[in-house]
Amino acid sequence: MSSFSERQGITPEGKQLQLEYIDDELRNGLWNVFLIDFIDTLDVHLDLRKSEFKKFAELLWHHHFKAPIDEIPYYQTDAIQHIRNYFFRAEWYEVYNFIEFISSIMSGNLRESFMSSANDILKREFSGYLFINDIIAPISNELESAEITEAFNNTKSFTSLDGANIHLSKALDFISDKKNPNYRNSIKESIQAIEATCRIITGENTLGKALKNLENSGIDINNQLKAGFEKIYAYSNDKDTGIRHAIVISPKEPDFADAKYMLISCSSFINYLILKASDKGLKLN
Secondary structure, X not given: OOOHHHHOOOOOOOOOOEOOOOOHHHHHHHHHHHHHHOHXXXXXXXXXXXXXXXXXXXXXXXXXXXOOHHHOOOEHHHHHHHHHHHHHHOOHHHHHHHHHXXXXXXXXXXXXXXXXXXXXXXXXXXXXXXXXXXXEEOOOOHHHHHHHHHHHHHHHOOHHHHHHHHHHHHHHHHHHOOOOOOHHHHHHHHHHHHHHHHXXXXXXXXXXXXXXXXXXXXXXXXXXXXXXXXXXXXXXXXXXXXXXXXXXXXOOOOOHHHHHHHHHHHHHHHHHHHHHHHHOOOOOO
């Protein structure tokens, strides 16, 4: 809901999607999530040596700051102030690295709560990123996020689809590298996630054959839809893109839009195939 001043035209309504920067409201919100959903869950003691905070500080200094742990301030309040100074001076991608690190050292419901609270802030402040599968990924649309998350959850549910899950994880890693994203390999991994799924369902040894023989496995797919994914497969094999083969000429480099489209489309198709297989009573385990 817009504020009074926005409705009256006194202040601008809405804001631009934040992709390679973080404004004050977004940075403040993520800091508050760190305090409320992480720091406040630890026991409190002024003497750092006697608190749960000590273990956290050692992990942070050792693995994230990569600094000597004997430089950790003696008192917890001083240590938190040191972290705060770092956080509010950090580059935009360093803030996301920090939030990802905090999530990585949490577990269970606390971790889920932390990521959910972070996503609330990311959406509220129009960040171009959301937590997906424990990674802050450049997916700003909630429906897109839900499709990818569903694909991760679906492929985790079946031992036979471990390969597809690994490929999806790699695709997300490659597209989510804030400083050096690898769109070519992200696309390759997205396609391989579909290939792994189709091969498990059909028993074929290539994606091209698997797509053609899905009906023989009891999965009825509209011809136009199947043709669409056959063309996506052809795109990944095209010599001009060099996605799935050795690069022998200067290729047309894929960009973020290409990689994002492929990750979402492949995730959606995997969900579609798993649902179809389930409806036909096919065993995927």
